[in-house]
Amino acid sequence: LPICPNGSVNCQLSLEELFDRAVKLSHYIHFLSSEMFNEFDERYAQGRGFITKAVNSCHTASLTTPEDKEQAQQIHHEDLLNLILGVLRSWNDPLVHLASEVQRIKEAPETILWKAVEIEEQNKRLLEGMEKIVGRVQSGEAENDIYTPWDGLPSLQLADEDSRLFAFYNLLHCLRRDSHKIDNYLKVLKCRLIHDNNC
Amino acid sequence: EEKINECPDYKTAGPNSCYFDKKHTSFWTIYNITVKATNEMGSNVSDPHYVDVTYIVQPDPPVNITLELKKSIKRKPYLVLTWSPPPLADVRSGWLTLEYELRLKPEEGEEWETISVGQQTQCKMFSLNPGKRYIVQIHCKPDHHGLWSEWSPEMYVEIPTD
């Protein structure tokens, strides 16, 4: 199948190809985020009761995101796309610092270090793809205002080990949750826009 | 501040149980569940049990499983299996994505051979022993988190010898 049958006229990936790749990437990012959280939890969080404090303390909590299937299906696709963009943008900054700060954790295993760097890179890549998708789907100008700042860097550098480890635990816990949301929402959008809700 | 809710339904799941339906559970929320026991002497509360329903979803087994024997160009028999997601699992909307694993073994054999087939709903099985009768089963799981379903009922297929 020739890639560009009519030469350079409109020679770009189809919306379906863009969504296929976005879903593959979001699946991969969430897989890595889950594994990183589990590895960190097993190695640094056992018996410290971090889960009790990690309830609803993500920097993206202020973004109103669909919590079940009905809500996800009621939201307009442009709003859901912009929401995904907003969550991805909100993770750019923390992922940059996570990738560098995680190197300072005592005996941090290579598998955690590698994943932190890989997730940061793939998050940027997914953001690039989402901007292309929004550009294709959006009627008006892409909304740039959905974004929540992150001010968690000082807590990743605290002297007290317990507090510092909790800060990492909480960040990884939120990354696992938000990357799962993004993966779910993208799969819903792909089924809606490409497969007419018949995946 | 923490909102504490009493169990919405003590009956549906039988004695000493609490049943939370869809209205009482949402994804990506950590529920802190404790059980309080009271008698005339007073009461006591269990340690908290933390649950996010995202991680405990268990689907029903796949359905509509078909087995079809085919011959490759070089007359070698191979098996084509197809199946459908469990009806209650809404994969159509994309909210739930399932992955599948199948297992097979010669009827009198001991060891199952398990093959993961990702999100596909069909699979071709090669390298089957002519003249043998095989048992085949399939199960499924949400793509990231959750529990494997039960195995589907056993299905049998005999590989011809010619």
Added chain:
Amino acid sequence: EEKINECPDYKTAGPNSCYFDKKHTSFWTIYNITVKATNEMGSNVSDPHYVDVTYIVQPDPPVNITLELKKSIKRKPYLVLTWSPPPLADVRSGWLTLEYELRLKPEEGEEWETISVGQQTQCKMFSLNPGKRYIVQIHCKPDHHGLWSEWSPEMYVEIPTD
């Protein structure tokens, strides 16, 4: 509007070549590549060549290949092959799904028999000629787009005659 970028690296891939590393390839884009030749008489540009990097991914060959001769209940020999995906290919996360093909032929034979085994990483080979020495190789490819890897190094196995 189309942005035209010059080749980032004329050296790494040897003479008359251009090497694009990860930083210079995005998988959201179809690249239009042309080669411009210039001499004292002037210059000329080739026809455009369109590339989508997803379509040209070529994995490394499978590794850790094991061959094991077994006897079926009816004393007939069969061969069990197992292998692992190439280390650099991240199949565990579902980022890349590989399918495999194996080929074998009697050592002095001419014609390879090629068998596709889908995503399985093990295969049982029946109907082998006792007393014959076989050569076996395996290669792999991304499941949708991409190129077959090189064949794995040749492995030999002799089928016993008793």
